[in-house]
Amino acid sequence: MTYKLGLTGSIGMGKSTTARMFRDMGFPVWDAxxxxxxxxxxxxxxxxxxxxxxxxxxxxxxxxxxxxxxxxxxxxxxxxxxxxxxxxxxxxxxxxxxxxHSDSPLAVLDIPLLFEKGSEWQFDGVAVVSTDADTQRNRVLSRPGMTEKHFEMIHARQMPDAEKRARADWIIPTDTLESARAAVERICNEIVTDA
Structure with missing residues (x-):
């Protein structure tokens, strides 16, 4: 049976990069x-x-x-x-x-507004990507065409990071690629070993 892992996190937290890490480990990733x-x-x-x-x-x-x-x-x-x-x-x-992908032990479902839409019950577990507020802001504002006003508008519609972290089964720190990769490997090992 496939373990359905919801992957979520606010804008600029590193979700796309983290999703690629799961793919690199050989697990299928669905992106909403x-x-x-x-x-x-x-x-x-x-x-x-x-x-x-x-x-x-x-x-x-x-x-x-x-x-x-x-x-x-x-x-x-x-x-x-x-x-x-x-x-x-x-x-x-x-x-x-x-x-x-029903033959895979783990399938990752990348859903930006997973908690905001109340859909966490559809998954066997949820991993939240997270970093500090300054890093998040700098990442988002470095995107082409992004403005402070647009970032604030998106940010206001998303659940606070602290609340997402509190509701998560796993937290993936994305301060560095190494910390994120280590967390992804640990999660995969836990899920696949327990399966």
Missing amino acids: DEAVHRLYASGGAAVAPIAAMFPTALDNGGIDRKALKLALANDPEAIERLEAVVHPLVAKDRENFLQK
Whole structure:
């Protein structure tokens, strides 16, 4: 039976780098953001229903995320309608991934808003990536096009890091690549040895 590990953490905490470490150890990783990108791309399952609700978001056979964001800004209730379409499709994508990798002792599911959406119950365990606030801020503000205001807006929507850490089964410190890799190796060894 595959151990389903939820991987989460706030923006700039090093989740993508950590997810790659699990992949490098040979374990399959599902990425919620990548799933949404696939669903929004030309031919993706979310394109037709979203285009029906937000025609201005359709561009070259896919969903233009910037145009969609503008459409959502003009209609406060629209986000619920969008989520009603997208969430079941994302869940189906995740289920297909788990079926495909049912022979793996461990599958990692990279979900940015895992705690915020109350979905931790769907996993056998949860690992949280974490670093100090200054490192987080510096990482995020070094991203192309990121502003202090945009960072604060994203940060405000996310559960505080201390609360995520308190709710986690494992904490992966990402201050250095070495500390993160050591934590990932320890988690994999614990899960696979106990399986």
